[in-house]
Amino acid sequence: MSWKRNEPEQPRGYHHGNLKEALVRAALGLIGEKGPNGFTFAEAARMAGVSPAAPYRHYRDRDELLADVAARGFAAFEDALAKAWDEGRPDVETAFHRLGRAYLAFAHDQPAFYSAMFEAGVPLDASPELRNAAERAFQQLRQAAETLISALPPGKRPPALMMALHIWAMSHGVAALFGRADGGRRPLPMSASDLLEAGMLIYLKGLGLPPDKAG
Amino acid sequence: MSWKRNEPEQPRGYHHGNLKEALVRAALGLIGEKGPNGFTFAEAARMAGVSPAAPYRHYRDRDELLADVAARGFAAFEDALAKAWDEGRPDVETAFHRLGRAYLAFAHDQPAFYSAMFEAGVPLDASPELRNAAERAFQQLRQAAETLISALPPGKRPPALMMALHIWAMSHGVAALFGRADGGRRPLPMSASDLLEAGMLIYLKGLGLPPDKAG
DNA sequence: CAGCTCATGTTAGCGGCCCTAACATGGTGA
DNA sequence: TCACCATGTTAGGGCCGCTAACATGAGCTG
Numbered sequence: 001m002s003w004k005r006n007e008p009e010q011p012r013g014y015h016h017g018n019l020k021e022a023l024v025r026a027a028l029g030l031i032g033e034k035g036p037n038g039f040t041f042a043e044a045a046r047m048a049g050v051s052p053a054a055p056y057r058h059y060r061d062r063d064e065l066l067a068d069v070a071a072r073g074f075a076a077f078e079d080a081l082a083k084a085w086d087e088g089r090p091d092v093e094t095a096f097h098r099l100g101r102a103y104l105a106f107a108h109d110q111p112a113f114y115s116a117m118f119e120a121g122v123p124l125d126a127s128p129e130l131r132n133a134a135e136r137a138f139q140q141l142r143q144a145a146e147t148l149i150s151a152l153p154p155g156k157r158p159p160a161l162m163m164a165l166h167i168w169a170m171s172h173g174v175a176a177l178f179g180r181a182d183g184g185r186r187p188l189p190m191s192a193s194d195l196l197e198a199g200m201l202i203y204l205k206g207l208g209l210p211p212d213k214a215g
Numbered sequence: 216m217s218w219k220r221n222e223p224e225q226p227r228g229y230h231h232g233n234l235k236e237a238l239v240r241a242a243l244g245l246i247g248e249k250g251p252n253g254f255t256f257a258e259a260a261r262m263a264g265v266s267p268a269a270p271y272r273h274y275r276d277r278d279e280l281l282a283d284v285a286a287r288g289f290a291a292f293e294d295a296l297a298k299a300w301d302e303g304r305p306d307v308e309t310a311f312h313r314l315g316r317a318y319l320a321f322a323h324d325q326p327a328f329y330s331a332m333f334e335a336g337v338p339l340d341a342s343p344e345l346r347n348a349a350e351r352a353f354q355q356l357r358q359a360a361e362t363l364i365s366a367l368p369p370g371k372r373p374p375a376l377m378m379a380l381h382i383w384a385m386s387h388g389v390a391a392l393f394g395r396a397d398g399g400r401r402p403l404p405m406s407a408s409d410l411l412e413a414g415m416l417i418y419l420k421g422l423g424l425p426p427d428k429a430g
Numbered sequence: 431c432a433g434c435t436c437a438t439g440t441t442a443g444c445g446g447c448c449c450t451a452a453c454a455t456g457g458t459g460a
Numbered sequence: 461t462c463a464c465c466a467t468g469t470t471a472g473g474g475c476c477g478c479t480a481a482c483a484t485g486a487g488c489t490g
Contacts (some may be wrong), residue, residue: 014455015467035336037252042447050468053449057467062448118391119334121250124400138401158417161404165393166414170381173388176333178380185339186353189376199381199418202373206421229484230438257476265439268478272438277477 020058022048027069032112036120041065066116067126073113074133080106081140088147093210099144100171100200104193107175118172141167148209156208163207170199235273237263242284247327251335256280281331282341288328289348295321296355303362308425314359315386315415319408322390333387356382363424371423378422385414 016022026047030039041062042052059065084102088095107114116122117134125131142164149157174196178188188195231237241262245254256277257267274280299317303310322329331337332349340346357379364372389411393403403410 013457014469015457017467019467037336040447041449051470052447053470054468056449119336121252121334159404162410162413165403165410166385166417169388169392169410169414170385171388172392173384173386176391177384177387188380189374195377195380195384198377199384202381202421203414203418204421206417206419229440230486232438234438255476256478266441267476268441269439271478 016048016050016054019048019050019054023055023058023065024069024072027065027116028112031069031115031120036066036115039066063122063126066120067122067130069113070116070120070122071127071130071133073110073117074130074137076110076113077106077117078133078137078140081137085140085144088144092147092151096144096148096200096204097197099140100196101193103171104175104179104196107179108192111180114175118176138164138168148204149207151210152208158207166203167200170203171196174199231263231265231269234263234265234269238270238273238280239284239287242280242331243327246284246330246335251281251330254281278337278341281335282337282345284328285331285335285337286342286345286348288325288332289345289352291325291328292321292332293348293352293355296352300355300359303359307362307366311359311363311415311419312412314355315411316408318386319390319394319411322394323407326395329390333391353379353383363419364422366425367423373422381418382415385418386411389414 023044026044027039029047030043041055044065045052045055048054055065059068080102081099084098085095086098122130124134142160145163145167146160149160149163174192178185178192178195190198238259241259242254244262245258256270259280260267260270263269270280274283295317296314299313300310301313337345339349357375360378360382361375364375364378389407393400393410394407405413
């Protein structure tokens, strides 16, 4: 019941009606264009068409909004990784390639989310929601690691958790150092995506996994 | 000539005498304890015992001080890496291990420097000094990569630049995600240093390099 | 040593931000 | 119908970045 407010989108009364979502969208826009530090509570309010004090009805302070953005980012991240991994179909190597590319694509295409998640200095335990969202995203990597490992003979299997951490570290390192479109960082002889792919292939080979067939 | 002002350290007149250095030290302290965003131009001035406007005689704005801190950080970083690598002595594997541990030790022991260098959002081309300092630090990694590669048969040598980028990405990924002492990030089943070491061993094995003998 | 000059300090102040307190509005359920 | 309270408002304190105008004194010049 009560379909009174569904989509209308434009604020029109004394009450905005959807301010929390509007603030998140505004924050994403501002972080995306000016970095996580350039983002301002007051400006987000302005963009949403409300007074500077209104956001405090929805978030304790600026950091809580940032944490919410980060949590939503981790949820979207988990989604993107899950879609890319697709439970290892059609084969593990192909799926793993998609996973790596999806990681970088997310960092590249959703810089605001990625910034809030990893670069804004938001403590992971700012809220249980944030921690859980981050945990679920990481489980995607761990899941992929476990599937890859299962192709190895039992005696030569590394710990899945360690392998997942390696994958994450390499992916984040490439994304953070070389993955941004804008200037300011080092020019590369290859794309960040190719760099990560090459690095992961070497790493997998070091584990004894066969070279991919989906190159 | 003019050893008029060498060490005295304590400000005593109308003129501070060593304000620029004092500001850098203050910035390092503040960044170290409150993160790169918590750092404030005014508070650095207060710590140095001068008025809030004094820093503007030495830095155009807050960002320029941050860039200076980052540049000094890269210089110290280069130094630490060079000392650890020690031109590959006594053997390449041992030296490479020291290099990896030195990378994480720097991120761990000099969090303020590392933050300013990689997490404060300072654009690499904020100044030529900064860019050069970063470049020289990176050359340490590249140097190590080249030496490692030279042990491979000519037909199987990867590009040194790519390998250096992989080393950097993995190291930075581990440092950024797991290398901090304070809470907020994921608890690990192993130390960040061991995690990086294991990852690099697997990576090197994937390149065909022999397992180390300095474990 | 006298005096000038300019690097390096000072105070005053504008505008913006974070956040709180006190008040206003109007949607919702009894 | 109407009272309640979630969600908006204005006002304002304190801090910050930064600029303008002024003050000090270190060191050169003669």
